[in-house]
Amino acid sequence: MAQGQFDVGVVYRDYGHVVLRRVLRFYSGSEAEEVVQEVFLKALERQDSFRGASSPVTWLYRVATNHCLNRLRDERRRRELLRAHAHDVPGARPRSHDPDARIFLASLWSQLDEEHAAVGTYYYVDGLTHDRIAELVGCSPRTVGNRLAAIRRLAESQGGLP
Amino acid sequence: MIQDAMTEDPTTEDAMIEDGRVDDGRTDDGAVDDRWGAGVLDRDGHVTALALERYLHEPKAHGLRRTLDAHLSACGTCAGRLSAMEAMNATPLVVPPALLQRRTQAKVVQLRPRIFATAALAIAAVALVAVALPQALGGAAVDLDATDPAPMVQGPGAGSATGATGAVAASTGLRRKGGSFDVGFWVHDGARERAVASGDTVRAGERVGFRVWSATPGYLLIVGVDSSGPAYACHPQSGTAGLVAAAPEARTLASAVRFDAKPGLERLVALRCDAPFALADVRVALERAGHGADPKRQLPVLRPGCAQRQIVLRKVAAPAEPLR
Numbered sequence: 001m002a003q004g005q006f007d008v009g010v011v012y013r014d015y016g017h018v019v020l021r022r023v024l025r026f027y028s029g030s031e032a033e034e035v036v037q038e039v040f041l042k043a044l045e046r047q048d049s050f051r052g053a054s055s056p057v058t059w060l061y062r063v064a065t066n067h068c069l070n071r072l073r074d075e076r077r078r079r080e081l082l083r084a085h086a087h088d089v090p091g092a093r094p095r096s097h098d099p100d101a102r103i104f105l106a107s108l109w110s111q112l113d114e115e116h117a118a119v120g121t122y123y124y125v126d127g128l129t130h131d132r133i134a135e136l137v138g139c140s141p142r143t144v145g146n147r148l149a150a151i152r153r154l155a156e157s158q159g160g161l162p
Numbered sequence: 163m164i165q166d167a168m169t170e171d172p173t174t175e176d177a178m179i180e181d182g183r184v185d186d187g188r189t190d191d192g193a194v195d196d197r198w199g200a201g202v203l204d205r206d207g208h209v210t211a212l213a214l215e216r217y218l219h220e221p222k223a224h225g226l227r228r229t230l231d232a233h234l235s236a237c238g239t240c241a242g243r244l245s246a247m248e249a250m251n252a253t254p255l256v257v258p259p260a261l262l263q264r265r266t267q268a269k270v271v272q273l274r275p276r277i278f279a280t281a282a283l284a285i286a287a288v289a290l291v292a293v294a295l296p297q298a299l300g301g302a303a304v305d306l307d308a309t310d311p312a313p314m315v316q317g318p319g320a321g322s323a324t325g326a327t328g329a330v331a332a333s334t335g336l337r338r339k340g341g342s343f344d345v346g347f348w349v350h351d352g353a354r355e356r357a358v359a360s361g362d363t364v365r366a367g368e369r370v371g372f373r374v375w376s377a378t379p380g381y382l383l384i385v386g387v388d389s390s391g392p393a394y395a396c397h398p399q400s401g402t403a404g405l406v407a408a409a410p411e412a413r414t415l416a417s418a419v420r421f422d423a424k425p426g427l428e429r430l431v432a433l434r435c436d437a438p439f440a441l442a443d444v445r446v447a448l449e450r451a452g453h454g455a456d457p458k459r460q461l462p463v464l465r466p467g468c469a470q471r472q473i474v475l476r477k478v479a480a481p482a483e484p485l486r
Contacts, residue, residue, distance in 0.1 A: 013257060030409065031413070
């Protein structure tokens, strides 16, 4: 897949499972199927922003993550869906046993803006390092640290993360 | 009515992708260098899901593969995760026809919601505008945030597309009278929700949502038409039928549509077909039947072989109360 050569049919066949697995972290069942289609439509609309030098997997992974986060703005759905579906995705490591992840999913997520929610998701749900989050989100590792610190402060103010 | 698809957030992928920071270390020959080795592990020392995806789908990522091969040979947990992903990949994906049909429409559709999202904010801010603005927009109504998951009323008062008596699924509130497909329509006035049936009155500013149950998989499209305007798509708001899976229980769709201030009859039709289709395929028949429609008259079959449910509502201009 190179810039300007976005054939949605080919891309779907090649990377549909990638997007589906990512979406399944947030949604399940037929809704997940709908969201996968939405992600590819989003990717189709944003194809000009894909740079051939980047990994298509990483690009689609990021588009899928952001789309799901945007779609889950309603705080109740955020809590319910992530709590319910963050476990059984092929290839994903369940982190719901992690107390930090549990607290994040249960209460903090819904109170954060999109930037902090994305950083928190990559950190608490996906277990990524600061450097990797910085690369995905497009900011410095220091900014990632600052955003995580803000999340912790919020958590502490509510009796939060251990 | 006017559809308003998902809200856009300028802080997300556009910003991430275009600020020049995203670089996966791919070299000119398509290989990926070794500096990504450390980035493939999570804080617990296991391979990240993203790295496993790249391992599976990027055969030229040689450095990544070398790093992961070493880890996978020693880590049963990650090897098992990779096996699960490979098993899932073994099931080929069929490209949804609806997706292919959108190829040439995407950029056009993208422009409309931005305009009407602004209109929706104006309506929320100034109640009076709820009457004036839709008229200025061609007598159209403004759709809600498609992600708004309005909680649905439960129980025997549930409105059904058929309006007929029948068993009520206790857990969903959706009335089923047999067959393999049904849809319930629910109206929210800003404070309360109620099920509606044909002949019920709705007001400007109220929004309608949908619950759908289907015993068999297919393609679903919910459309609407008033007594004089063009037909519009309610769900999916792209106007192309979306996949609906077979499920034992009804589910609430993410889409909702807000009624405009133009009084008259509003006909909503849900179609579930075995083959993909779009609003364009039923637009002429829908508008012909909908304009000046008698609410007691059943709609003709819009698409042979498809399950079809409809409801006709009486819309009045005055909002019931200030919009929220």
